[in-house]
Amino acid sequence: MGRTVAQTLVDSLTGLGVRQVFGVVGDALNPITDAIRRTDDIEWIGCRHEEAAAFAAGAQAQLTGRLAVCMGTVGPGSVHLLNGLYDAAKSHAPVLAITGQVPLSEVGTDYFQEVDNDLLFRDVAAFRATVASPGQFPGLLEMAVRTATARHTVSVLTIPGDVGGQELPDERQPRFSLAEHSTRPDEPDLRRAVDVLDASGKVTLLVGRGAREARGDVLALAERLAAPMVLTLKAKEGFEDDNPYEVGQTGLIGNPAAAGAMDAADTLLLLGTDFPYRDWYPQGKKVIQVDTVAEHIGRRVPVDVGLVGDVGPTVRALLGQLSGDRDTGHLSKARDSYATWHEAQERLTAPAHDKTLIGRVRSAFDNRDHRIRPEALAAAVDRAAADDAVFTSDTGMATVWLSRFVRMRGGRRLLGSYNLGSMANAMPQALGAQLLDRDRQVVAFCGDGGLSMLLGDLMTIRTYRLPVKLVVFDNQRLGMVKLEQEQAGLPEFGTELDNPDFAAVATALGITGIRVTETENLQEAVDKAFALDGPVLLDVLTNPDEIAVPAQPTTTQGWGFAIAKIKETVRSVER
Template sequence: MTASVSDFVIERLREWGIRRVFGYPGDGIGAFDGALGAAERADRGLQYVRPTHEEACSLMATAHAKFTGEVGVCIATSSPGGFHMLNGLYDAKMDNQPVVAIVGQQPTTSLGTFVQQESNLERTFADVAVYVQTVVTPAQAQAVLDTAFRTARLRLGPAVVILPHDVQAMDMPEMQVPSASIARSSAVAASTSITPPAADIARAAEIINSGSRVSFLVGHGAGGATDEILEAASLCGAGIVTALRGKHVIPSEVPHHTQQLGLLGSLPSTEQMSDCDTLVMLGTNYPYSEFLPPSGQARALQIDLKPEHMGLRYPTELNLWGDVRATLAALIPHLTRTEDLSWQKQVAESMESWEQEMEAQAMLTVEDGVNPRRVFHELNKRLPPRAIVTADAGTTADWYGHHIRLREGMTGDLSGRLATMLGAMPYATAAKFAFPERTVVCTIGDGAFQMLGMNELITVKRHLESWVENPQFIVVVLHNDDLTQVSWEMRTQDADPLWPTAQDVESVDYAGWAELLGFTGLRVTEDSEVEEAMETAFAHRGVTLIDARTSRSVPPLPPRISREFAKNTGIALLQEDPARSEVVRDSAKALLAEGVERARKTMHIDHERDLEEDQEH
């Protein structure tokens, strides 16, 4: 039987190394769906995963790209399905991930006649896609699909291939005949192992070698360059800060790795930016420039594969367009080893104190629910080797940044620049499909869980039998009946009190929902129950949902509180904020714990200084 365009596209996906696609069917993509079904029956090595919504499809494809380094593929029907996928595709665009979306369309003969579900999909996807094209003839299909894959990989973003329904079923010619009007393409990706010119490498070495307080700011774009970063940092005595999405690039065991920067970062990272004389940005488009050094304080250089991101957040004197790993490999032989490791030692000692402060914050008892910091603190202590952790937008991202430490071999991620809610569940599910042998933990707020997270537990139920090697999948829901991050942003950014009409989340028995699906549901209502719940979850070889009734008033305090932060919060609370008494009480406790730990650090430093002076005398 002659192969159709759909048959060809499926085989071409396999030639591009694709073994799993995330899709949702519909009549606009119907003939392609039929070919996918035939491919499954013929066991042609392409797994079709159908979650509960097209938005989950595109978020799963983006997560697959993030966790594996491969191209993620999502499939949907025409207008409504394609529109639903937009959020996940924007997540791919804003976090620089290669994704190919295959979207159905009404037959070519009906385009422009206002038939049902017809829309201008090329115009719709023009903003989000690095490449978008409609296939209108079989001879065009090969070149369009190959270009989509190559462009997604090279430009690090989503590409969209639109397949009209009639074209999907057309016969595919067996070979492309040479012609001026037909492109003959290959399923071969372009290399991205780019190294800057030797003169730029030498100049970068001069900048780093001249510094005495060097800090590396490492992002997700430095993935795969862990060894090179650590070697370069060892040579120049650098401290290391990671962007939130770069958290996994540098193991938490590295003593001079001070984790994240900014509102959900650490004080040692803030201190590095305040005191460094050289800033090296590696694969990061860190968006909060107010937390970087003042202009003129530090000499700076940036290495990135996205040239439009370079020199954008800080006035760098050198921008190196290149792959971080390849560029550092070329740079390392030119770095001079420093014997003065006082800066790196100072950074490490500051991080030790910060970890003590984070533990003190986690162990505080609050009166209106469980301390959410305690949940993440106890979770972190029990993460098994090679665990994968996902976090959602909102306060889960704060606690993930403050308390989760990804040891060597572990990884984690979340929606970064887009910071979309609900991403944690499709991210976790995609991670489990990619690495069924590893434990996956999803951390998510109740607002996000009500969006699509509850639905995606159905996807987990449907596919659980394929994870027999290690069926452990843990969902931690922070259940406080409030859109907490937004509530705090209203207070700290706009000096507005909490607005229950907009912020309240209807309370749901999330553990009961898990039990209804045949999973283990655990309810945590007091701090004293957190440890046992975590022990039970990690001992269970299956799916566990921890319904943690957390406080909404525990403040996600930044490492340094600005005058504006304090002033706006005070004004909001004076306007009869419904949670005023709880917020004041829990904020006071947090500030007191913070002050005690920092006072202890100061006393320790003073004691060390006294000992040194005694020795000198």
């Protein structure tokens, strides 16, 4: 008896090193999930929502660089994968989604739950195809896997419900022949870059996630150029620890030192980043950009020299040609500015901050209910978490507090929806990360809005006994939207959340829940949460009016915020 399409798929995935598949079972997937049931080397992770399954798979792919897999059955089951797959695609994560389809004889008849998957996933998937016969399957699977892994993106392979259980017509099995590659720019382009750098008195590096594997080379380049190093959020995990050139991040979550280092530079050198915020690039600078993707060169800021290649070999080639010592004044000024800002931020995290004179004045404006400062919560978690913890963060204010108060020291890793900017990503990404290594600490910085959006998959954490630490910034607001409205001069509207006691919800689901309402109890509660072995949800009531000042606040933003606060005060009086 020959092997079925479903069994061939499962055997191929185990051969590729896939150890878990995330999804929700359903009719068209039944042959595949049954093959998983009969295979020892792969585990089915039954999620409560396919979006969570896609986020979990994307997290695994980002952490390992290897293929991860999620599945959704016919119609709505596949549709639910979309948001998590968009996040994987924009995060350059190699993910294979297996989707179900109605029986072949019914395709095109508007059958119950029929959705055109090839059309549905056209924008998100670099490869998508529907298996129309068992004989097609090995070749289509090869193409799907090669596309996802070679291009670090999403592939979608649709298998109709009556195809998965059919036998292959011959002994043809999928063969993948996957290979790594490394590139460096041509010599004339390198020479042009060297000439620009040698002629520049002040150079600032903007370093992204794409430079992570070349940390040593990038640090050597910063030393040679006496250049301050501005980090994107995704570069925190590779470059924040033990780095004498780092000056933090720019952009809305950044700091004045990083913005100043970019403004003062003669030349900006972009390494492995596609930092998208055009308004945060200074004008009138020479710009050199290194990226593996040619079409990324110059799409955010005009570039004088584009170098298409991997960061490591490109930087090593530059180091071999650059001239000698540089004046360190630019670097020293940026580092001093960063240290001053960082010390001021640290003072905000002290439990007794609001009892000081400055703290009392500040509280009268932005924390009249004396809620817990989110800065203090983030700093407490930073102190308690392991040096090799994996952190995930929800889009919004949870990411702001993590970016400013959690240091990616040691072997810490960081995940978030930092390109797509989706809500609800932190908890399911933590789920996927924890399944890679049940003994490694995984910490999710959850916004209350994000957590409640996919709240059902707390049950997945309980079912698989995953020791995830869920830290909930419970400000009863969609905090980032509130801040955006106020900076535009609008009173907040539609952002208030009528939350339950999340700790009680967790307890009802069989997860340890801890609720914190007073600052003096914060550190003890955090330490307790991290000392427990199993999953813990730490529900901390934080100040909804906390202000996250951007790196370069504008006069317009300041007036907008003041006007919004006046409108909010008047509205509260009218009530």
